[in-house]
Amino acid sequence: MARWFGRSRSRSYDKPGAAAESEHLEPLGVSDDLRLAYGRTGDPKLLRGSLQAAELAVEVYPVDDIRHAAALSSLCMLHRLSWERDRSAADLVKAVDYGRQAVDKSLPGDPVLPRHMSSLATALQEVYDSTKDTESIDEAIALYRGCLDIMPVRAAGLNEERVAQESNLANSLLRKGRTANDSAILDEAAEHARAALRDTPEDHPMHAPRLINLGGALLGLVQTGHREHMAAAEDMYARGLRGLPVGHPSRAGVEQTLAIIKGLRRQFGV
Known part of the structure; x- marks a missing residue:
């Protein structure tokens, strides 16, 4: 299963100059930091804080800012993590909804669109695991294929995100093939x-x-x-x-x- 526990590439520290110095003030950056801390500790308060910061990020960043889609994608991932923790069906519904919004609202040329697609695909895979709904696994497979289609192939060196999508696609196909x-x-x-x-x-x-x-x-x-x-x-x-x-x-x-x-x-x- 895919888990994007790394920092968002849409954060302000990716920008040169003074903007990078204020990354801790940005809600998406705060959400990322709290999510990473949750991954290390499992403290549910950190997960709730990360959700709140991501919700604020959706409001703060306008639709024409790539961080808007990144915040929606973060909410997809965070609600999936909440689902994995508490098994509340509402969290899984929200994860899929936010994931769809992130993909739909990604701007042309957004370099992290594959991450948004993968996050949605992973949520749909969770839907399949809990319901055996074939449409969910078919959509997850299509999304993982789409990730591979738009991700660059490096001539040399390890492209970790592309390799991860190969593995994710294999796991989704395995689920469908076994069933x-x-x-x-x-x-x-x-x-x-x-x-x-x-x-x-x-x-x-x-x-x-x-x-x-x-x-x-x-x-x-x-x-x-x-x-x-x-x-x-x-x-x-x-x-x-x-x-x-x-x-x-x-x-x-x-x-x-x-x-x-x-x-x-x-x-x-x-």
């Missing part, structure tokens, strides 16, 4: 998961999760009858498990899945 038991969709999920993994250095903190993501796509193919992917799925999960830090919340689930794959290999002799 539909559709090997063609799962094949595409594996293709994008491989691309994300290929472009993620081994010392990158997302390397282990992306190994596991590819393993999940391959396991999905196994579950549609393609047992030839079983050994590769086990390898991805095993390597991913070795790369996860001790105490990582995903370790137990990965260990359980790895045990299931090993059992299937013994059962089918592959």
